[in-house]
Amino acid sequence: MSKKAVVLLSGGLDSATALGVARAGGYETHTLSFDYNQRHKYELSCAKTTSKIHNAVDHKVVSFTTFGGSALNDPTIEVPKGRSLDEMTDAIPVTYVPARNTIFLSFALSYAEVLGAEAIFTGVNAVDYSGYPDCRPEYIKAYQNMVNVATKRTVEGSPINVYTPLIELTKVDIIRLGTSLDVNYAFTSSCYDPDEYGRACGKCDSCLIRLAAFKESGIEDPIPYQ
């Protein structure tokens, strides 16, 4: 029987790359996305297409409501635009969604146990955008320690390992890695505030980081901008 992995897939380029890494590692991949009333819901159609073109076995979307508290799920908080890369790295940004990765990983954990999957892949990254506490190696390590005592599968001796292959990579390295693994970025979306056609704004922190990284990598960004 082939080994299985749950891959958290946001629709962005990091998680598409994590999917590429899981495939390259020989896993049967089951992708998992979330509809949490995010401003950038266009990413869900990207996740669906990205799953399909990379031969994921299936793609599930879990829907839930969040409690606000972020520019990404509260329409009264504005997405910052036009900041320099230096300005972004200082503090936890308003696009931080309280405990988002903890919620995402917890659903992945449940799904992994139901599937009998031994791995969870997430594209979290601590380098280019270090403001999110739940993207740091220290957090992932603590999460793994919790997993090891949390489920029937893990307490009975079968592992569920949380893999973060991109956590120490720069965005440029991520794009190069994905390209080397034939990851197709044409159906990824990084923008926090896309228009009604899904076209990226090119001005939010996430777009600016993506644009700068593609430019530096010498690889063409295949997505349309407004």
Next chain:
Amino acid sequence: MSKKAVVLLSGGLDSATALGVARAGGYETHTLSFDYNQRHKYELSCAKTTSKIHNAVDHKVVSFTTFGGSALNDPTIEVPKGRSLDEMTDAIPVTYVPARNTIFLSFALSYAEVLGAEAIFTGVNAVDYSGYPDCRPEYIKAYQNMVNVATKRTVEGSPINVYTPLIELTKVDIIRLGTSLDVNYAFTSSCYDPDEYGRACGKCDSCLIRLAAFKESGIEDPIPYQ
């Protein structure tokens, strides 16, 4: 400003008691329940009423879909009935929902951060029904260690503490504690398989534990049975 707590409220007697403990501790209480397509959805109306009569500031219900894998959320798996208390304690039962408490606590964590709450109360209990891995002190400790590095609030130095006041108590002790704190158990539901009027079956593991504990405590169980 008063100190705030998120209280996980299932509608059962343990979480109602945890709500009583949080109130007795001087917390402004915000109760949180989940609609995850559980077989025993009647517990949600119990949670609503229990919140109201114990003066919770508000009661939120987060809805999400689960992945099956348990008698509680998969109608093809039968709820065991008529087992002795001895039979229940040996293995992880089919009513175990994969990673359920991890998901519940993760939503509570998100909510606590949005509210500025310093505490999460959960009625998990490791004594009478030790088969659930995510009800053990070892698990809660690992979860707390993860929380401490997971959120903006916690990494910036303000705590979010996960309190499990019932974790080492027997069901009899829980009923006595709640009664001493004026917890009203009339609108609690413990049954895994209630009828369409919400009346408890009296035969599933959860009912049998409840009935035995009320009997031993000498306190009358105020809920109706089929």
